[in-house]
Amino acid sequence: MTDARPIPDQTPTPDQVESQALDDEILSGGENVYVAPPWKLMWWRFRKHKMAMVSAVILILFYFTAIFCEFVAPYDPDASFIQYKYAPPTKIHIRDAEGNFRAPFIYQTQRGIDPQTLQIGYVEDTTTRYTIRFFVPGFEYKLLGLIPTNIHLFGVPEAGEKQGVFLFGADRLGRDMFSRIAYGARLSLSLGLVGVFISLVLGVILGGISGYFGGWVDTLVQRTIEFIRTIPTIPLWMTLSAALPVDWPITRVYFGITVILSLVGWTFMARVVRGRFLAMREEDFVLAARLNGATEMRIILRHMVPSFLSYIIAALTLAIPGMILAETGLSFLGLGLRPPAISWGVLLQEAMNLRSLVLSPWVLTPGFAVVISVLAFNFVGDGLRDAADPYAR
């Protein structure tokens, strides 16, 4: 047995210096001062997930664009510019032909057509250039539907009708892809949220009841789920799109379909929740709560739901991109939104052909918007899941 024990390091750490003040607080009963609220803990853990942080920023940008798309878009997304048909993304220069650095500008382009194939091409005319300016006047719109204005984020006001700045090129009718994507974000990013929300609420409540009570309640809910899940969705969609009034605006039609989708979608959520409940209702803390005389609803909501919050968050964030993708899938089937409505699904369907892929690949940029938003949602969801994980250290 060793007798000589080294005296621990006595150099005071900054922490220790502060301890005097804290000391008094503890003694005076300020016990909660060191307990970070749960959301703060979540935020700390979430911050750790670098990709989730980046993704959250991207999503904020996307939603900003969706809300203020008129401001972000330099052009009316429906305006056809006959002279810009199939224009590729406009090159933005910071160095002119003489090699001088300047504020970002673009050159005037000249259109040419191959007489054999009718292929359209554009060449830059380096003698005429237009500076890109910010907060420039453009087409009239109402910001947030309220404030009439004509100020846009950026543009080339000097060019007038002669030349446009097309960040992502122009489509087959000479419409600015960037403006169209910005407008498309509004529909694509917003419509799915409602569907996800409905399926979430239904799924958690019914799945929870089913898994928690078991017995005939479980059987009933399970049969219902089974039944709903066996109703084939495609004919259902077809019926709906046909049955909805012809004069309904297309967004309302799609909104209806989204709601129906979520009415089917909740069953997935419910199965997950039920499985968790089955495993969990045996656990001691549930028993303890019950012995304490907590009501069943309270047991579910206060004790069991928080314990698998991570699952719900994971499923939720996976469901939002699922909805975005469902929109593109529906459009592909011709059951979703239709022009003149602008959504990413519609833009993608317009571009879903070999011609676009070979001759004007830039019209596929809505695909990137979809991928990036899905990616971002997934990372944010992942980060949230990890942050909310009750087992996380």
Place this chain on the structure above:
Amino acid sequence: MKQDQLLIAIKNLKTYFFLDEGTVRALDGVDFDIWRGQTIGVVGESGCGKSVTARSILRIVPRPGRIVDGTITFYRRLHDNGAGQIEEIDLTKLDPTGPEMRNIRGAEIALVPQEPMASLSPVHTIGNQICEAIMLHQKVGKEEARVKAIEMLDRAGFPQPKQRIDSYPHQLSGGLRQRAVIAMGLSCHPSLLIADEPTTALDVTTEAQILRLMRSLQHDLGMAIMFITHNLGVVAQMCEDVVVMYMGRIVEEAPVDDIFHNPKHPYTQALLRSIPRLGQKTKERRQLESIRGTVPDPYTRPRGCAFHPRCTQRIRGVCDQTEPPWLEVEPGHKVRCVLYG
């Protein structure tokens, strides 16, 4: 106690957890020894570092925790050829996932965990989980391992082990699960069994049975037990020596009787005051004291004696300024407190 009876010597063990919120010094210089056949109790409030000590010995400190300093010397008695010969191994130097460490884990040092239900895989039979441990450390086949497992279960007081070895954990009562876990821990005849609050989840009758069982098994098998608990009653019943921990440090170490009858450290004294004594009446139980205040935030350890903010006998200007010394007040009774300096 002869030197060759030393089983484990822990010196200046520091295990820190590196979190975003700050560094948690879960163990901040822990020293104590475990002797062969000894039953040593480790007591303290939640978060004082009891379990981390156990996990440090087993080298299964979960990330982002890490042993940053100190040694854990394990004196291994070689069985096969050089019978009785002793090999010194510093466990902190081993790769925690490497074969050497794994050969010690389970075989030489076994763990009986806190929650037997959660500690058994719900989808494997207990037989499967016990046999696995046996086959891992002994060169035996499946059949033989099964026989040994049944034997172990039997010894652990598991009724009808032959029939019930293929049960799943959730089919068993809490007591039986704990017996199964103990059987698993003992299956390879370890020289140290770390029992991490093995009876917290059990009712009093079962707790008593289990404790009795552990004692008799220790008697039969001659192993050392490191008994981690916050229940001083259990300590009194089980242990020969007691180590009291507070905020990652040992504040008092003494034979069990000394701790109970002559506690030195104010913390130990407070602990003892907070538990009901045997024979106390229900009425009196209301007069039990709790230790005032709460354990400080683990990121900001108070300066000086970590216990001073809660201490009734603290001396202003001393306790909150200087590290208290580690003093042997009586033979075998050590305390970390300025009151005895």
Place this chain on the structure above:
Amino acid sequence: MLVYIARRVLLMIPTIFLISIISFVAIQLPPGDFMTSYVAGLRTMGENIEQEAIDNLRERYGLGQPVYVQYIKWISGIILRGDWGQSMEWQKPVKDLIGERILLTVVLSLVSLLVSWFIAIPIGVYSATHQYSILDYVMSIISFIGVGVPGFLLALIIMYFAQTRLNLNVGGLFSQEYINAPWSVERVIDMLKHLWIPVLILAVEGTAGGIRTTRANLLDELNKPYVELARAKGLSEWKLIWKYPVRIALNPFFSTVGWSLASLISGATLISVVLSLQTTGPMQLRALTSQDMYLAGSFLLILSVLTVIGTLISDILLAWVDPRIRLEK
């Protein structure tokens, strides 16, 4: 357990009966019938058909009869004679049509499913055990891209590059010269040259979901006490993780495998359409659009029944892999 299964099977009968009615009604729900869409189709392609002829046809196909009469005719044919009726568009027995395509469909779906699991589970395990490592991020990004790219778009792009860069024939599962050829080594090679595209796309989609599920579930399990105890037993990390937490984390896979049953048959409809695969998916979609009543109805019935059976299989599998559920029943 057996009683449980028997009870479930008995319960299935009324469910399936109800489903068969719903399937049949579902196809009738969209406005018009096969003749309207048939005529509309002809006219789209510049063909014409006289109104008189349309009326005759409608009568001949029994489309004028009340729905329940058509339903009874159809369902009794299936139950009594195993006769699924006749496809109006293809003018062949439904049984033959589905039979011709089912083998390739199942092969394709199974291969894709297995490939995606084969890739997803190890990667998911790695990502969970090495959370926040660089590889974890890389895997996550790749898998999320897999989730994010619409399959039909990916299909078109891959097809185009397979043709222009790899000089492969694309579309369908065989080159033209092997479509009707008897099975031979060359034919198999030719099939593999085509098969990888759909398998790749399907696997990418499935893998992404699989990685995500595995990782998420495993992360939940990794810190459970039983993992620690197993570690304390001296098990190696590798064995430990695969035997305990992975095993439990994979339960959701088992509980969804039954549900994949229906999708095995319907195949990945959209992708098959884009790739022009002769699987059942495109046929089903087309039957639905053209309101080819018996063909569409049969597809819906088969899929529904498979879903019901699949759910049962899922539950049985889940009970089988998770004794907690099994022994309770």
Place this chain on the structure above:
Amino acid sequence: MKKLINRREFLRLSALTAVGTAAAACGAQPTPTKAPEPTAVPAAKVEPTKAPEPTKAPAAPAATKAPEPTKAPAAPVSQYKEAPMLAELVKAGKLPPVDARLPKKPCVFPVQESVGKYGGTLRRAFSGVSDRWGPTKFVDRFWVWYDKSLNLQPRIIESWQVTPDAKTWTLKLREGMKWSDGKEYTSDDTMWWYQYELQNKKLNPAIPSQWRSAKTKKIVKLEVPDKYTLKFTYDDPKPLFLYGIARSVAGPNTPSHYMKELHEDTTSDKAKLAEDVKKRGFDSWDRYYLDFAQYWYANPERPFLGGWLAKGALSKELFIMERNPYFWAVDKEGNQLPYIDKITHRLFENAEVLNLWVTNGEIDFQNRHMSVANYTLYKQAEQKGDYKVLLGISAGHVAIQLNLTTKNKLLREFFNERKVRIAISHAINRNQINELVFNGLLKPRQYSPLPMSPNYYEKLSNAYLEYNPDLANKLLDEAGYSKKGSDGIRLHKDGTTPISFVIEGTDQTGTPTEDAALLVSKDLAKIGIKATYKYVERALYTQHYESNEIEAAWWGGDRTVVPLASEAPIFRATMIDRPWAPAWGLYYMDPNNPNAEEPPQGHWIRTIWKIWDEEVAVEPDPQKQNEAFKKILDIWAEELPYIGILGEQPALVIVKNGFKNYLPGMPIDDTTADEHLLHTETYFWDDPAKHTT
């Protein structure tokens, strides 16, 4: 710059049109005395006039040289020559010699470029049984068919005669003509069809109008004075008889010796037939007969008269057709046709896969599904795919139909105002739509017969085409629609309801036609009319027009090559899927139809019907008939019931290099079998060995 090119394109196309008319009376006259003798009109004459990207090979094979002379059967000197693969069968004794297989006087098909070579495979694509028209239009041959100048000529029959009152038509069959199983084709076959098919109540609950007298509605009388003569007698004049028999797929050409065994009234073994019906999954014999037995592509065993025979069912992924050894036509040198051995049609589920096949050179000859929007795509890959994009002229038009009989009272009043329709026509910027959507490949025109049509009428084609929004506004003001709402939309005459209607269409997203519809709706907004384009599922569309619930429709217009052949249904409002007046059209066809509505007295549509019924449909003399039809077109030019936008759309025909005898620049319309107008049997490969699969 762009404009120039477009004009050139148009000039080129117009030149082709001229060729079509100039070459009238070309083509094989089937009645000459001796059979294989090359007819007076050498096909080569056409060549110099052939327009864009001539497919001509550097050197056409010498006209005298017989194809594959070495392999010609050595046996008794044969009058005709045949394909090597058939010669081998003959040698092996599996097939009678070629002379015995051909009729005494085979039909002589003119060749567009040169006499061809035997052999090779032609690869095409189709999208399923419902898209069987690729195979059928390639192969189906009728009693009579069009020549290059769109005049009808005898084909299966040797000749026809008609009485001056156009009531009795006598057809002469070719003696010794064989079905594909070698049995002779005689008047008995048609008689059997007349007795057991046409008059069978199950198979034909109602007799098709072709086989009924126009007024008495009685069935035509058929007599067969001898084995090779058919005599059809109607109660009323039937001047359009020939057009009717130019498109009768499974009608009178019925192999009675085979079909009678599959007919429940004439079969010798009823039990076996019943079993076969069941085996093939049909629940009734009539469905079995009509959906399966009588069609060569569904039932490959059925003897057939086409140039190629089905091998296997059409529902398979690859539909294969092989040459008919008994085909009854030869070229001018006596080579039995067809030249090409095998035609394959490959199934695709998605048009983009077809496009990939095209650009990769896996398609040899295709017009169906080749969208004009893909012109640049196809042209760019010409070299890589080793093909040429040739142009035909599609009969289709981009057009909008305003429903003059819509149930919406205010809209009906609006649409029925002539000035409104003319205003709408002037409001559409046709050139912009053409440039933006169609690369300028189309031509602004009203819905009207094509220039190469015998019924071309310039006044209608060019009516009200000018883009003139001011004029449009002026016309609308004049018509009493000068009041506008606060949003700039004009108001109906009730003074409160804005003028707004829905244009229903079924075009897929991203297709040029949908783009055009959206542009039109923008143009109309500029003159204060709110026209919303809405996609509807096509079955729903059908339901809407059938029940007259449609306000306006976006559906093209075709049948403009030989409008009389299909009885000009659009011009008479009887083709109600182009619903410019569906309720009136239904009334005209059947006054008892629940959705039918009588047009007002003195309405110009009554005049159209009167001219058709009393002048066009009964006039035996084609010249006078056309004159009478012109009166109808004149009413159209005045009233403009249908707003045409663009037409003369180039139809893209993918033609593999080395593929010969296809004449580009021809009109492409349903009535004339699309791109298969001229003798598909004379197509051949310059190098057949390179084209075997």
